[in-house]
Amino acid sequence: MAKRTASAKKQARASVRRTQRNRAVRSEVKTKIVKARRSLTEAPVAESERYAIALEAVRALDRAASKGVLHRNNAARRKGRLTRQLVKLGGMPAKAPGKGAAKAAAAPVAKAPDKKAAKKK
Numbered sequence: 001m002a003k004r005t006a007s008a009k010k011q012a013r014a015s016v017r018r019t020q021r022n023r024a025v026r027s028e029v030k031t032k033i034v035k036a037r038r039s040l041t042e043a044p045v046a047e048s049e050r051y052a053i054a055l056e057a058v059r060a061l062d063r064a065a066s067k068g069v070l071h072r073n074n075a076a077r078r079k080g081r082l083t084r085q086l087v088k089l090g091g092m093p094a095k096a097p098g099k100g101a102a103k104a105a106a107a108p109v110a111k112a113p114d115k116k117a118a119k120k121k
Helices: 006-041 047-067 072-088 099-105 115-120
Strands: none
Touching: 006 047, 006 072, 047 072
16 A cells, blocks of 8 residues: 555655664674674684674674664573673683672661651650
């Protein structure tokens, strides 16, 4: 069925632009993942460079997920697989401290005294 209204025509044009942009982002992500996997399995690459290539692929996945090009669970699954391969080859520590680890290690902060309770005394 032909697009008749002006808004439908505009939406079709926007859809074409979005599809083109999303395809470019998805292609870039796939290329970086393939490069990272190759650096992990095939060519003898320096360990720091291997880690940097994998990190670049993870960043590309995060970017694509934040833009909505890839679903966040899809990006997380791909990152997990890539990280597992990297750890298997000894490219990075098995348990890297995340955001939550710093909070857990810090001493609990004492609460400020309640102002209402102080006024009652």
